[in-house]
Each structure stands twice: as C-alpha cells, then as structure tokens.
Amino acid sequence: MWRFWNQVNTFYVAGVLRGVTGKGIDTDRVFSSSAKVHIGVADFTTGEPFLLKPKTGEELLQAIQASILMPNLSNDVVLFDDIRYVDGGFTKPHILQLAIDKIAATHLLVLTNQDQTVSTIPFLERFLNHTLFRWRMPAALRFAAHERRKERRKVLESMKTNYSVPYALVWGNHSITSMERNPVKVKQVVESSKKWWCDLFSD
Numbered sequence: 525m526w527r528f529w530n531q532v533n534t535f536y537v538a539g540v541l542r543g544v545t546g547k548g549i550d551t552d553r554v555f556s557s558s559a560k561v562h563i564g565v566a567d568f569t570t571g572e573p574f575l576l577k578p579k580t581g582e583e584l585l586q587a588i589q590a591s592i593l594m595p596n597l598s599n600d601v602v603l604f605d606d607i608r609y610v611d612g613g614f615t616k617p618h619i620l621q622l623a624i625d626k627i628a629a630t631h632l633l634v635l636t637n638q639d640q641t642v643s644t645i646p647f648l649e650r651f652l653n654h655t656l657f658r659w660r661m662p663a664a665l666r667f668a669a670h671e672r673r674k675e676r677r678k679v680l681e682s683m684k685t686n687y688s689v690p691y692a693l694v695w696g697n698h699s700i701t702s703m704e705r706n707p708v709k710v711k712q713v714v715e716s717s718k719k720w721w722c723d724l725f726s727d
Contacts, residue, residue, distance in 0.1 A: 549585070555584075563578065565604075569662055596666075615675075617679075620634065621679045631689060
C-alpha cells in the first residue's frame with residue numbers, strides 16, 4: 525500500500541491469467557461454452573459504463589485486466605479497440621444497470637464484496653482520491669468512483685419492483701479487509717468461500 529506510484533500491478537495478474545504460473549485460463553473452453561461473455565468496464569475519460577464482448581482469447585484477457593484495474597490504485601493502461609478502460613465499478617450510471625438493460629438474461633445472480641449496510645466509500649479512499657491519487661483520474665471518473673456504491677444500491681433497489689427476471693443478491697460479509705496481509709487468514713477465507721460456493725451450487 526505504500527508503493528504510491530502503483531499499488532496494484534494488473535499486468536502481473538494478467539500474466540497469471542495467461543499461465544505464467546502454470547494455472548492460466550483456458551480461453552478455448554470459455555468460448556466453447558454456450559454462455560455469452562460480457563465484461564463490464566468504465567471508459568477512463570468519461571466514467572461511462574461499457575460492456576466488452578471479447579471474441580478471442582487475447583481480447584478476453586485484456587478485457588478482464590481492464591475490469592479489475594482500479595484507477596485510483598493503479599496507473600496501468602489497458603486499451604481495447606484503442607479506448608482506455610478501467611474497473612467497471614467506477615461508472616455512473618452503474619455498470620449493473622447497463623448489463624440489465626442490454627443483456628437478455630433468463631436469471632440474474634449479483635455478487636457484491638461489501639456488506640448490505642455499506643453504501644459509501646471509506647473516508648480514507650475519498651481523501652486519497654482528492655489528493656494523492658487525484659492525478660490518476662479525470663474528474664468524471666473520480667466522481668463516479670465516489671458514487672459507485674450509492675449508484676449500485678439504486679440499481680439493486682429498483683430491481684425489486686422493475687425487474688421481471690428471477691434474481692438473487694449475495695452480499696459480502698466483511699470476512700477479510702482489503703489490506704489483509706496475513707497469508708493464513710487469506711487462505712482460510714478463500715477455502716471457506718470455495719466451500720460456500722460448492723454447497724450453494726450442489727443443491
């Protein structure tokens with residue numbers, strides 16, 4: 525967290541996805557599935573949401589890298605069709621609303637990484653975005669970043685009355701903090717999460 529010039533190296537993550545550690549994504553299997561793949565991102569300049577539709581393995585990996593690139597924590601640059609994109613959570617309106625409007629889904633499962641009661645970003649993040657990390661984001665993107673949890677809540681609330689497709693919401697439980705560095709706790713959380721998902725989908 526003290527590497528202020530670039531806290532998150534998304535190119536390292538992209539390398540892992542490409543198999544540098546021996547556990548990369550088999551992109552052929554992804555595209556052989558009947559599921560249609562969309563990756564939600566934000567336009568770096570405007571903060572507007574956009575759904576990428578990768579057609580090749582390389583496009584898929586680039587889209588995933590863009591989707592995890594939090595612009596306040598990383599100054600990496602990822603281009604898709606010569607347009608710079610970043611984390612899809614940094615959008616206004618929220619990327620979830622665009623996905624609901626554009627994708628003809630039969631069912632919807634929404635997973636969040638915050639507790640249901642959390643609706644604002646931490647004061648420290650807000651402060652850093654306005655000071656130390658201000659140079660990393662255009663004004664529109666910074667504003668979208670500050671409003672992202674509130675915007676998401678608006679979409680989730682509207683789903684209860686305006687969405688006709690069966691849906692489920694899974695909220696986070698604060699089992700781990702974003703700055704956790706204890707490898708034992710990280711492993712415990714990962715293993716318990718895997719068990720939870722296996723139990724959920726085995727029913």
